[in-house]
Amino acid sequence: MENRSHIVSCECSHLSCDWQVKAIRDVRGKGFVITEFSPKHNCPRLDHAFHPAxxxxxxxxxxxxxxxxxxxxxxxxxxxxxxxxxxxxxxxxxxxxxxxxxxxxxDYDDGYAMLHQFKEEIERIDKDNIVLLETESHESREEERFKRVFVCCERTSYAFKVHCRGILAVDGWEINNSCNSVMLVATGLDGNNGILPVAFCEV
Ligand SMILES: [Zn+2]
Incomplete structure (x- = not known):
C-alpha cells in the first residue's frame, strides 16, 4: 500500500481480509519498526506452491x-x-x-581459475590492451598457482598520456582474501577531476 523512505505497509490483496502490516523507520537506525500488525487472514487463501528464489x-x-x-x-x-x-x-x-x-x-578460487579467460577477453576487446599473467608451479599441487597479474588498457593509458596532466597517483592495499595479496593501482585525473585508471595489478 505504501513504500516510502520512512514508511512501508502491506495488506492482503483479498478485499474482505484484514491481514496487514505497517512499519515506520527507526529514527536512530537503518531498520524499520513494526507499528501495526494484524496477523490473521480471514480470506480463503489460495494454496500456491512455494517456489523459493x-x-x-x-x-x-x-x-x-x-x-x-x-x-x-x-x-x-x-x-x-x-x-x-x-x-x-x-x-x-x-x-x-x-x-x-x-x-x-x-569465491576467490573461482575468480583466480577464470584469470586466463579474463586475459583473453581483455585482449579480444582491444589487441593493444596489456594483460601479463604469471603463475608458478607448486610441488604439492598439480595445477599452476597464481603469482601476479598486470593490466593496462590502451585507451585509458593513451588518454592519460595525451590529454591529462602528467601526474600519476599510485596506491595499494591488501586484499582481504586467503592469499593476502596486494592490489596496486595507478590513476590519473582527467579534465573534470574524474579518476582515470591507467593500470592495476595484483601481486
Ligand atoms: Zn488474506
Missing part, C-alpha cells in the same frame, strides 16, 4: 556453505527437499551457491 536459498542455507564450502549442489538440493518438501531446479541452487560464496568471501 535463489536469493532465499542462499540466505536460508548460508550456514551450510560456511560449515562446508565444498558442499555439492545435489546435497543442498536434497536438504531443501527434506526440509521444505520442494524439488529445486539445479540451476537455482547453483545460483544460490555462487551468491553464498560471494557473501562469505569464498
Amino acid at each position: 535463489s536469493k532465499w536459498i542462499s540466505a536460508m542455507f548460508l550456514h551450510r556453505w560456511k560449515e562446508q564450502p565444498s558442499i555439492s549442489i545435489t546435497e543442498v538440493r536434497n536438504e531443501i527437499e527434506s526440509m521444505y518438501g520442494i524439488k529445486c531446479p539445479e540451476w537455482k541452487v547453483f545460483c544460490a551457491a555462487n551468491r553464498a560464496k560471494q557473501i562469505l568471501g569464498l
